[in-house]
Amino acid sequence: MSANRRFRSIVRIGPVQVGTAYDQRGQEKHTAACTAPRCGFSADYDSRAAAELAARTHQCAAR
Numbered sequence: 515m516s517a518n519r520r521f522r523s524i525v526r527i528g529p530v531q532v533g534t535a536y537d538q539r540g541q542e543k544h545t546a547a548c549t550a551p552r553c554g555f556s557a558d559y560d561s562r563a564a565a566e567l568a569a570r571t572h573q574c575a576a577r
């Protein structure tokens with residue numbers, strides 16, 4: 515996990531939150547992260563659409 519990433523445009527889709535942030539190289543990254551306890555799903559995507567799709571289709575292990 516990298517520290518001090520400032521997310522913006524955070525939306526919640528089911529238990530998953532999608533946020534946009536800049537990485538260390540100034541590239542936009544789109545992160546989908548599940549907020550359910552014990553799930554731990556989190557991934558970075560190159561596009562917002564991909565991150566939102568992953569959030570929508572996430573099969574939550576904690577459910």
Ligand SMILES: [Zn+2]
Binds near residue numbers: 572
């Ligand atoms: Zn989950």
